[in-house]
Amino acid sequence: MIEVKNLVKLYKNVTAIQNISINFEPCKVTCILGPNGSGKTTLIKSICGLLDIDEGSIYISGLQMNEKNRSKIMSKIGCVFDGQRNLYWRVTVLDNFYYFGTLKGVNMHTLKNRIDDLINKFEIKSLLNRKVGTLSLGERQKVSLITAILHRPEVLILDEPTNGLDIVSKKQLVDLINMLKTTESVTIIITSHESQFMTRVSDNYIFLKNGIIQSIISEKKLTQESLEKQYIEIYAKEGG
Numbered sequence: 001m002i003e004v005k006n007l008v009k010l011y012k013n014v015t016a017i018q019n020i021s022i023n024f025e026p027c028k029v030t031c032i033l034g035p036n037g038s039g040k041t042t043l044i045k046s047i048c049g050l051l052d053i054d055e056g057s058i059y060i061s062g063l064q065m066n067e068k069n070r071s072k073i074m075s076k077i078g079c080v081f082d083g084q085r086n087l088y089w090r091v092t093v094l095d096n097f098y099y100f101g102t103l104k105g106v107n108m109h110t111l112k113n114r115i116d117d118l119i120n121k122f123e124i125k126s127l128l129n130r131k132v133g134t135l136s137l138g139e140r141q142k143v144s145l146i147t148a149i150l151h152r153p154e155v156l157i158l159d160e161p162t163n164g165l166d167i168v169s170k171k172q173l174v175d176l177i178n179m180l181k182t183t184e185s186v187t188i189i190i191t192s193h194e195s196q197f198m199t200r201v202s203d204n205y206i207f208l209k210n211g212i213i214q215s216i217i218s219e220k221k222l223t224q225e226s227l228e229k230q231y232i233e234i235y236a237k238e239g240g
């Protein structure tokens, strides 16, 4: 479903990703962990086609990420990046939903039902007629997430999705991720620094450092304590 082969990404003289190869398990949640600057965001931006890569190849549902396939692949992916600008701030939440939903090719009838369903799941009825620019960080985060899944993507990529979310909203996010995985068979990749959140959603963990995979753990029932222990062991090995 998502295959990364020998990926290298440089920013001028910084090697952010050094020859990474991974197959992401379909219909599962994979969390990418690692210290600041370890290459998490660069990896997922490369998978989303938002960065030009220097070497290697990325395949989504068998299609190689390149100029020719980009728009086809984009219709299969939903992404939400931290501090992203994927919403129009001067128009309302509802107008954003309709604009981006139609842009992704969803027909009006299906889009209306999908929006109604997600409004109920996320309890955001009171935000619909607000301009995005007036929303709080957490409210915007929810709206971004809903916008990203309007077209029922096969793949969902979330960059530090708990940022700015209160306790109830985090719980809703956990429920939504689990629902997308189980009932909509979405393959989900998440970067996060929050161990408790990750253990509530993740099936697999990829530990990065200096753009290299340090370890992969595929264990559905990792407790927060054991995840933190693994993290400390992995990064303590070479002094953090």
Ligand SMILES: Nc1ncnc2c1ncn2[C@@H]1O[C@H](COP(=O)(O)OP(=O)(O)OP(=O)(O)O)[C@@H](O)[C@H]1O
Binding pocket: 011, 012, 014, 015, 016, 034, 035, 036, 037, 038, 039, 040, 041, 042, 043
């Ligand atoms: N636009 C850029 N120009 C130059 N260097 C960059 C750029 N973006 C990222 N980098 C560098 O690439 C490396 C990986 O950065 P990246 O943002 O992928 O890390 P990260 O693991 O997501 O970090 P964090 O946990 O802090 O979000 C870092 O050394 C970073 O300084």
